[in-house]
Each structure stands twice: as structure tokens, then as C-alpha cells.
Amino acid sequence: MRIRGARDLFAGLLFLAFGLAFLVLAQDYPLGSARRMGPAYFPVVLSLVLIGIGLATAVRGLLVAGPPIGDVAGKALLLVTASVVLFGLLVRGAGLGLAVAALVLAAAAASRHSRLLPTLLLGALLAAFCVLVFVKGLGLQFPALGSWLQG
């Protein structure tokens, strides 16, 4: 079968997957009855609705022609996501300053306009700003210097 509307088809499949996942997971919780709804009642109703919508969207994708999905900015997606994850991994151990700098360096690589020197400068500036404002100024409970670096 030929795919006519790839965007509809994949959106539908994604809805379907989410609907099924919630439906399966909801089996762990009491359903209750309409009169005394259990914790699974509303989620099950919603999952069924989403499964229906997902099926309809996917079928539409098979029948109705639509634009293709187009190029995926894989590199940008990977680097931006990775930079955020890196920040999360580093902030406790290495501290806020280094985590911010690492985020900036990783994220900047996603743009083809970035140059090394301005990026390093931006990273250093933002790291200093965050440490001064959030840790020293606002007194948030982030370590300026992480546990790995404190003997």
C-alpha cells in the first residue's frame, strides 16, 4: 500500500501508540464503576478516545494525499537535546558553572554560524552570570562547584 499522507499516517500511529500504552498501563489500577470511578476510569476512557482518533488519523494518511514529512534536522535535534541532558548530568557533580558552559558548547555546535571563540566567551559569561545570580544572589540550592570537585 502506498503512503499518501505521511504526516497524517505517522501522527496517527503516534497517537495510537500513546493510547495503547496508557490503556495497558491503566490495567494496573482499579477501574471502579461509573458511580464510583477508580483511578483508572478516566484514563481508560481517554485512551480509548485517543486510540480512535489515532486510527482515524492513520487511515486518513493512507487515503488522503498530503505533503511529505520533509527533512529532519537530526543534528540540531541531537545536539540541542544532548546539551540539555548533559546539563542535567553535570550540574550536581561538576556544579552549575561548568554545567552551563557545557550546555552552551554542545548547543552552539548545532548552529552552523557558531564560531569557537564567541561561543567560549558566551559560555563563560553565562556560567558566571548563573552562578552569581542564582547561587550567590537568589540563594538557590545549586552547587556552584560540584561534589566531584570538592575533594
Added chain:
Amino acid sequence: MDILANLATGFATALSPLNLLYCFLGVLLGTLVGVLPGLGPVATIAMLLPATFALPAESALIMLAGIYYGAQYGGSTTAILINLPGESSSVVTALDGYRMAQQGRAGAALATAAVASFFAGTVATFVVAFLAPPLAGVALKFQAPEYFSLMVLGLVASVVLAQGSLIKAAGMVTLGLLLSMVGTDVTSGIARFDFGVRELRDGLNFVVVAMGVFGVAEIVRNLETERTRQSFAATISRLLPTRDDIRRSVAPILRGTALGSALGILPGGGALLASFAAYALEKRVSPRGAEFGKGAIEGVAAPESANNAGAQTSFIPMLTLGIPSNPVMALMIGALILQGIRPGPNVMIEQPRLFWGVIVSMWIGNLFLLVLNLPLIGLWVRVLAVPYHLLFPAILVFAAVGVLSLSNATFDVHLMAAFGVLGYVFAKLDCEPAPLLLGYILGPLMEEYLLRAMTLSRGDPMIFLERPISAIMLAVALLALLAAVLPAVSRTRAKAFAE
């Protein structure tokens, strides 16, 4: 008249030095993010939400509201000067505004836009002040079934008015509702869909969801279409519009304000819909319709008044019913919940200072914007010179730090990254993220009202049809859905968005 007493309460609140400061900060920041393409009010408000936690509720809301309508001003400045709408609601302003700038009339266009916005903002403030109390009064009589039906109506309307595919918007709303089910069930105390992860027991923080789908995903989208920005800035020789400009702008401003105020109240409405509709209407009714797109001042005046009016009246359903009409309002409701205030008609009665203070602050904020923006245009143009490849790492840093500060959990940071990926995938598939956020914010309340209604009726779903107000709301929701599906209407809808 009560209105006067209420407005006096509002002025007393909004004019306190602290609130004036936050109002000023809000509109300044709003203008800034409005000017900067690639950073919108939704992501900004989401980033600032954790910071507002420490403020009094009214100061927090006054500042966040300022960001929203301030962004409308900023967006139109760049639309006129360099044909780069900072906000989607300014897209239509660029059509004629940029043409005027090319003809050397940038000053007149900017001044008209500012005055149109200010006039619309003033009228909309009064519309909110007059309409909100009776609406809240009606809503106070609502019980669980009415609330449930109202939320169904609100969500259906947001689906019908969403851009793009109807069925995918419906899917996004439902997915939003489902995602909001993650976390501890209030009634039974059972942790749902938590995979045994401790951090999930309190549910997904909606700031994390919003930052992911609106902030992170948006950055990837912008990088995809990254190109070098032209560094053209129109020279502004003469700021004042001519007498002819003023004469021609009066009627479009009045029509734009009326249309914008009406459309703002609708669920799914707000600034964006208002500006597009006003431009389309003006093009049809104006005697100079043929000049549109070639630098007609009417094409600046009408959408600029409409988007500001719409931005403000969209506070009506949020403040009185607790129903968000767009993602910004969803975040406002989130801010209320963070402050421990239950959104709904009770806000007006229990928090009069908050309610009226926010309304009056909108008028004061508009005054700030009028005085601020015209002299500062040169500064905003220079802000534009900040290249995106230096801007987006900074946005990511503030998003990550903001999310981390919510409950000091690195888990939230990683969750934001995951929602960023999800948001990007959905964007690639033409699924708008706005309905997802609306569903997400209404989910827990909907479940609670459904549960209460069903307990009330002993499990008989007919209760939603037996109670007249609830039945009417469901009927309207059904009609709206049918109307949108009918081929004739859906064609007009497609056309309206295409314009």
C-alpha cells in the same frame, strides 16, 4: 456603581510601587521577546514561572500578563521595520507595515500601530471590567456537571479554532489530558503511570511540558530554517502620522478593537486569530481594499488594534471560569495553581485585589508601552542584531536552570529534553502543541468534575443532558464540531487561515 469601587481596588493594587515595577518589567521583557524572533511569550512565561513563585500572586500575574501583551507590541515593531514578525500575531502587520517602511513611512506605521494598540487595550480593559463580574456570577452557580461540560466546550472550541488539521488537534488535546493523568490520583491516593519513579508521583510539572514542547522544540525548528538575517533597518525620519493617516485609521481601529475583543473571549482565540480576522475583514469592507498589501495604513491599524484587544479579552474566560483560551492563559492558570489559588469564579470574590489589580494593570501596562516604545524603537532595532546562534544557547541555559529550580530535580531537566524531542516530532507531523497544553492543564480538573458529577447522579451520564446549562454547552460544542467538519465551513476555515 460597583464597577467604580472595583476599579478603585484595582488601581490601588496596580499602582503600588512594587506592582508598578513588575508591570514595567513585564512589558519591557514582553517587548524584548516580541522583538526577538524565535523567542515567544509562551516560552518566556514558562521560563519565568518558577521565579514568580516567590512573588505575591498579584505581582506575579501582573508581570506575566505584561509579557503577553508587551510581546504583541514588540512583534509589530520588527514586522514593520524589517519585515520580520517577532510574533505570529504580527504576521499580517508586516504585509502593509513593511511596505510603508519601504516607502519611507516607517514612523507613521509604528506610531499608528502603537496608538491603535493603546486604544484597543484601553477599550479591552473596560470590556474585561464589565463582562467579567456577570460571567463569574453565572459561573458561581455552576456545579460539577456544568463545569465538566464547560471544559468539554472549551477544549472542543480550541480544537475547532486551532490551525491545521482538526483531527490532529483533537488527538493533541486528548494526549494532553492523558499526560496530565500521570501522578498521584487525588481521590484514591494511588500513584498512576509512575513506572515506580519517585519524581513522577507528583505528576509531570506543566512548566517542564511547556518548556519542552514550546521552548526546546521551537529552538530545533528555528535552527532548521536558520539563515543569515538581513541587517536592514529603515530610517525613521518622521514619527508622526499625517492628518490623512489619522483620518483613515479611525474606522479600522474601531472595527479591529470590536472584532478583537469579541474573538479574544472565545476559547482557542486570542491575539493571533484576532489579527488575522481583522485584516481579512478590513480588506473586504475598506473602500481602499485594493491598496492592501501595498502599504495601506488601514492594514496596520486594524490588525494591531485587534491583536491587542484579543490578547486582553482572552483573560476573561481565564479569570472568571478558569478556562484557558490559549497556551499563555494555560500558563497563567498554572501560575495561579503554583500560588495555591484554585482558578475559577471564586478568584474574583476571594482575591479581589488580584482580579482587579491584574485588569487595571493591563491598562497601565499599555500606557507604559505607548510611552516606552516610540522613543525606544532605535534600541529594539539594535536588539535585533543579536544573532540567533548566540541567543538560543542562552535560552536553553535559562530554560534548564528554571526547570531545575522547580523542585531541584535533574529528572525534570531530562524530562524537558524528552518533551523537546516529542514536540519536535509532533511539529514535523503538523500537530500543533497548543491544544496539548490546554488539555494538560484542564485534565485533573476535568477528572475531578466528572467524578463528582457521576457520584451526584449515581453513575448516570444523563445528568449532563438533564441539567439545562450543561446540556446547552454540550450542544454548542457538538454544533461547533459539526460546523467545522462540514465541507463548506472547513473550506472557509482553511481560507481564513491562509489569508
